[in-house]
Amino acid sequence: MKKILLMIVAVLAFVTVSAQPPMGGQRGGNRGAKTIEMLQTRLQMTPEQAKKFAPVYDGYMRELRQVRKDTKTYVDSFKGEEMTIKVAKKIMMAQLNGDKQIIQVKKEYIKVFVNYLTPEQLSKVFTLGQGPRRPRGGHGGPQGSQGGPRPQTPQN
Secondary structure: OHHHHHHHHHHHHHHHHHOOOOOOOOOOOOHHHHHHHHHHHHHOOOHHHHHHHHHHHHHHHHHHHHHHHHHHHHHHOOOOOOOOHHHHHHHHHHHHHHHHHHHHHHHHHHHHHOOOOOHHHHHHHOOOOOOOOOOOOOOOOOOOOOOOOOOOOOOO
16 A cells, blocks of 8 residues: 555656756746747747737746745655655645646636637647657666656566
């Protein structure tokens, strides 16, 4: 039973970390310009439309990052503790509450986005940045993130 709970907690932690926006690429002085360019391209916006929408979208992304950061901080606060059923439940509930907060932020922003976007653009806005992910940390190789078989761990 402990092994199953530990596996569930490990999977939930991995999903949370994987859902974080990438650290590189958008830091720097021209963040607004990059956002406008990305919005224009991916949502097929006019330059004027993208310029008006970019600050709203940045606020949306900032709120999502904060929810993810708060959830991760809370989950990380259990790192030093012995893994018990009670601790595992707290971690899982924190993950689920974080998911619930993310959904709530998205629901709130739908009400705002409709003022800036066409129906076609609105249907795409929540999928921005959720395309195929690049493998993290490593060269890929024949196993792991390149789709090959994963090594099996012995079951005791």
